[in-house]
Amino acid sequence: MEENDVSKFVAKPLHSISVPHYKNTMDSGTEIMPVPEKVLLPMIQHMGAPCEPVVKVGDLVKVGQLIGDTDAFMSAPIYSSVSGKVTSISEFINPMGMRTPAIAIESDGEQAISEDVRPPEVHSKEDFLKAVRKSGLVGLGGAGFPTHVKLNPKDPDKVDTLIVNAAECEPFITADYREMMENPDDIMDGIKLVMHYLNIKKCIIGIENNKPRAIKLLSKMAEKERGIEVMTLKSVYPQGAEKVLIYNSTKRVVGEGMIPADVGVIPMNVSSVAFVARYIKTGMPLISRRLTVDGSAVQTPKNVMVPLGASFQSVIDFCGGFKAEPKEVFMGGPMMGIDVFNLEYPVIKNNNAIIAFDERQAVHAKESNCIRCGRCVAACPFNLMPAAIEKAYHLKQVDALKGPLKVMLCMECGCCSYVCPAKRQLVATNKLAKNLVRKATTKK
Ligand code: SF4
Ligand code: SF4
Structure with a gap:
C-alpha cells in the first residue's frame, strides 16, 4: 500500500521528545507473586462496555472461571484469578471516576483450576476471533x-x-x-x-x-x-x-x-x-499479568507476575514495601499513567506498571502564566496547539476545540506538559476539553 494522502498537516506525527529512560528493571527477571488472600475484580478492565457479574455472593469459584461478561461487542469477559468464595459484589469507582460493580473473592489458597479451562478448538478465522474474545x-x-x-x-x-x-x-x-x-x-x-x-x-x-x-x-x-x-x-x-x-x-x-x-x-x-x-x-484466560514496579519510593523495584485483582499495596509489599513515603503513585508510567490515591486499588488487565515516587522525585511544580514560547506546539506529535486548547477550554469554545484545534486527536501523551517551562497542566486540561466536546456531541 502506498503512503496515504496526507491532506492535513495535523495528524501526521512528526515530533517527539527525549525523556530519561530509567529502565532500572530491565534485567529483573519476572517474579511470580504469591496468591493474595483476596482479590477485587472490577467489571470494567477494558475500553468499552462494562461486564455484568455472572456469579453471586457466596458462590465458590475456581481459577479461570468466568465471573463477568456482556453481549456488548466492545468489551471482554472477566475471569477469576483465584479459587475461593465470592464475598461481595459492590460498587467500585475507578481512578477515572467510573462506577462499576466489582467482585471480591476470598482465596482458599488451593488455586483449583476451572473445568472450563481447556485449549480452544481453532480451525478457522471465526474460531480464532471467538477464542481471542473468550x-x-x-x-x-x-x-x-x-x-x-x-x-x-x-x-x-x-x-x-x-x-x-x-x-x-x-x-x-x-x-x-x-x-x-x-x-x-x-x-x-x-x-x-x-x-x-x-x-x-x-x-x-x-x-x-x-x-x-x-x-x-x-x-x-x-x-x-x-x-x-x-x-x-x-x-x-x-x-x-x-x-x-x-x-x-x-x-x-x-x-x-x-x-x-x-x-x-x-x-x-x-x-x-x-x-x-x-x-x-x-486455554487459560487472562487472569494475571506482568507489571513493572519501580520509582524512588519502592524498596526493591522488580517485574512481577501479578494475579488480577491483587491490591497495589500487596504488590508493593511483595517488592519489600516502601523505603520512603510515597508522594505520587501511578497506574502505568509517569508520562501517561493515572494517579492512584488509594493503594487498595486492584491491578487490572491494562495496568502495566506501578510507579511510586517519593517527595524528591514527585513533581509538584507551581503553574505560572503562559509565556507563549510555543514549546508545547513544537513538542506535540500531532502539531496540536495545547496553549490555545487550554484557552478555548476555559472559554468553553466547543466548536473551536472540536474544529480547528482538533482536541480529539490528542492522545494524552504528556509531551506538552513535560516541556512547558510555565508548568501548565496542559494534558490534564486536554482531557477535560475532550470530555467537554464528547458531552456536547452526545447532547446534539
Ligand atoms: S498530550 Fe495531546 S496536545 Fe499534548 S503533546 Fe500529547 S498529543 Fe499533543
Ligand atoms: S509551553 Fe507552556 S508557556 Fe510555552 S506556549 Fe505552551 S503553555 Fe505557554
Whole structure:
C-alpha cells in the first residue's frame, strides 16, 4: 500500500521528545507473586462496555472461571484469578471516576483450576476471533482495547501489515522487554497465528534501539520466518504511541476519525501477541499479568507476575514495601499513567506498571502564566496547539476545540506538559476539553 494522502498537516506525527529512560528493571527477571488472600475484580478492565457479574455472593469459584461478561461487542469477559468464595459484589469507582460493580473473592489458597479451562478448538478465522474474545484479552500495553475487536476490522481485506508494538517508550516500564527476553517463542507463535488466521502477509516488530538484546534475539528468530521483520526505532517519546509507531514504521497516517485498519494496519502490543499463543495452547484466560514496579519510593523495584485483582499495596509489599513515603503513585508510567490515591486499588488487565515516587522525585511544580514560547506546539506529535486548547477550554469554545484545534486527536501523551517551562497542566486540561466536546456531541 502506498503512503496515504496526507491532506492535513495535523495528524501526521512528526515530533517527539527525549525523556530519561530509567529502565532500572530491565534485567529483573519476572517474579511470580504469591496468591493474595483476596482479590477485587472490577467489571470494567477494558475500553468499552462494562461486564455484568455472572456469579453471586457466596458462590465458590475456581481459577479461570468466568465471573463477568456482556453481549456488548466492545468489551471482554472477566475471569477469576483465584479459587475461593465470592464475598461481595459492590460498587467500585475507578481512578477515572467510573462506577462499576466489582467482585471480591476470598482465596482458599488451593488455586483449583476451572473445568472450563481447556485449549480452544481453532480451525478457522471465526474460531480464532471467538477464542481471542473468550480469552478476555485486551491491549496489555495500557490502552485496554479489546483484542478481538481490533482483530476484526470492517474491511479486513484492506489490512496488509501487523505491527507488533515492542517500543515501550515510557520511562521505567520494562514489562514488555521482559516478555521479549523470557518468552520470544510465544511472541513468534502469536504473530504467526494472527498472520495465518487474518491472512496478513507482513509483520513489523518495532523495538526502540535502547533494547539491543531484544532486537538481536527477535531478529535472529524473525530471519527464519517469512514476512516477519524487526524494525529498530529511535528511543524517543512517544515512539510506542499507536499512531506514531504506525507512521514511523510504514509512513502511513492514521488521520482524525480513522482507525489503524483504515490504513491497512493492525497494531498489537508485544505481550498481547504472546498471550494469544499461550491461550491457544492452554486455554487459560487472562487472569494475571506482568507489571513493572519501580520509582524512588519502592524498596526493591522488580517485574512481577501479578494475579488480577491483587491490591497495589500487596504488590508493593511483595517488592519489600516502601523505603520512603510515597508522594505520587501511578497506574502505568509517569508520562501517561493515572494517579492512584488509594493503594487498595486492584491491578487490572491494562495496568502495566506501578510507579511510586517519593517527595524528591514527585513533581509538584507551581503553574505560572503562559509565556507563549510555543514549546508545547513544537513538542506535540500531532502539531496540536495545547496553549490555545487550554484557552478555548476555559472559554468553553466547543466548536473551536472540536474544529480547528482538533482536541480529539490528542492522545494524552504528556509531551506538552513535560516541556512547558510555565508548568501548565496542559494534558490534564486536554482531557477535560475532550470530555467537554464528547458531552456536547452526545447532547446534539
Ligand atoms: S498530550 Fe499534548 S503533546 Fe500529547 S498529543 Fe495531546 S496536545 Fe499533543
Ligand atoms: S509551553 Fe507552556 S508557556 Fe510555552 S506556549 Fe505552551 S503553555 Fe505557554
